[in-house]
Amino acid sequence: MSAEPLVRQFLLNNYLFTDREDALGNDDSLLQKGIVDSTGMMELIAFLEDQFGIRIDDAEMVPENLDSVNNIVAFLNRKQTDRNVQTAG
């Protein structure tokens, strides 16, 4: 299953407190729009680690990986690919 709907639902329910899909665009910056603050980011990271069984290192906690739905999904895909490569290797 694609990560996108799960990530979107988490962000909508926990930061925008709504079910309205149009409240969040996939390229909206979570930081610039004030959707997530620094404590909110910790919640997001805990969610991603729990939900997708990954571990996010300090160095990976940067806006390029986490600042929008698309960034998060791309980041999750990279993590998944890395894991597959490691498993295959």
Add this chain to the structure above:
Amino acid sequence: MCAIAGVLNLLGESVSPPRLMDMIAAVRHRGPDGTGIHVQGPMGLVHARLSIIDLAGGAQPIHNEDRSIWVILNGEIFNYLELRAELETKGHRFYTRSDTEVLVHLYEEHGRDFIHRLNGQFAIALWDDSARKLLLVRDRIGITPLYYHRSSSELVFGSEIKALLAGGVPARPNLRGIDQVFSWWAPLAPDTVFEDIQELPPGEWLEADQRGVRGGRYWDFDFPEPGDFTVAPESQLAEELRGLLHEAVRIRLRADVPVGAYLSGGLDSSIIACLVHQHADVRLCTFSIGFETEHLDEAPYQQAVVHDLGTRHARIECAGGTIADALADTIWHTEAPVLRTAPAPMRLLSGFARSNGFKVVLTGEGADEVFGGYDLFKEDKVRRFWATRPDSAFRPLLLRRLYPYLDINAQGQSYLQAFFGQGLDAPDSPWFSHLPRWSTTSQCKQFFSEDVSQALASEPPAEERLLQRLPNSFARWHPLNRAQYLESKLLLPGYLLSSQGDRMLMANAVEGRFPYLDHHVINFAAQLPPRLKLRVLTEKYLLKRALQGRLPKPVLSRHKQPYRAPDIAAFVKANPECLELMAPALVRDYGYFDARKVEHLMRKAMTGKAVGHRDNMAFIGILTTQIWHRRFIATPAHKQMLGDSDHVTKETRHVG
């Protein structure tokens, strides 16, 4: 402190004494020691007394020699002994020993300008029968509250809004005031969260007679033009400041009842305890709050001061459940929604001080505004430094120095930058210092219902009202002075001195006194060069220097810890009755918030997942708005609970 209330009928019709008695009954918690009333045709004054000076003879209203001037006072005139001596040499005769009596004679001497002679905290209503004129005055800083309602036929006033409601003024919500709470933490006077009920702004007067009602400002914080700051050696200024603080404390110990002190363990209250200790001829009693949450509790610092000064110390432990249970009654006293539970423990603390036999406490409130103590001032400095080179990678690293207690890793740094980077492109904005705080607070408005959002969209932005109230010289002031001014006009009177100060103290008939808010101290500090307040990123530099060697070292060198109480955390286990007000049906019924969004927030909160500032502010803001609406708007005035009912009125006096 006491309570005052009154009515002036602008059409010349008589005022009903029972109505005045209803008004004062609603605020009797502030003055349980006696009631006095004076009615003269279209004008009525009523007073509930908390006796502190001249216990036997200070009943109010008080009049002058020929009974042509009458006054009621809520508060204290600390320099009354000096004023009295001066007035006696001019031939004025006194019939009490109280501080209130100087007001009528000073008025005889100076007319309305008598206000400038007062050093104190006060809300005054004075009736000049010869001129058939009513004068209302509020202290310079906003320590003592005063509200009024004006219609075409009358002016109704009182120390708290509930006095006005008991006097027949309708309770209707003012969305603009509520919007200000969710922008700045408190409404900006004269706005309140009630429609057609105004707060007399600090430092202002209001005059009413048959010709109408007019007002004006008699005092304001006044900072120097660039280049006009005080020039003197630091050691001399430190000495001068020490002298001013000693004097501010000395005159605030004037009372015919024991005076104690609140001790948070922070620098400001520790200094006050230290100064009181030097003046008092009996062992000082100090009072503190304790929290079970370790990072909110300040016990080691409190103990250091207690040990150093040898005070008799008492501490009240505030568990999360206690705070949750206390919130609903706390909102009865704040009379407005709040974004933190922090007022609730302050109410429990005043009850604790009172049960220990204290009616008066000195506190450290105001030092951060006057001497530059808040982190916000440092943030402003770093952000301004950063704004001159917005692309600099190095400059924002200074933000780490502001929050040494935060574990700032790569992501923390990114988010700190995003947060504090707001407004970097507008360094000339009058609100530059406050943009990050206001924008975080305003995010709570995403919970407003569609109707409320639409109604507010047709109002001018809140900042416009603030802009109208800024002094002409504001834009020329040093950035630190501008930030100090905004703090001193918004959060200080609107929240810290009211919701967290006067209201919580007076809920249990305890008077707070604030030496840092002595206007001589304020005027001195305003003229200081900014580097003597914020030395690089060290806060309250001159204050620390002035008291060096007089306080335990850990207290003097500790990093500032803001006073906080558990917010959502207090509710997760406790589940107090007031949480029923968050049910979707009631949220929809009251109409302020989007019920679906509140449901999401409740779910997040009750599963312990809402840990951020914004979620906490939103949760407490929504809950207290619901409580406020239930208590004040949805319940008719005659059925509203009239505060603590266990105080016994010992004396009722009718005059005139």
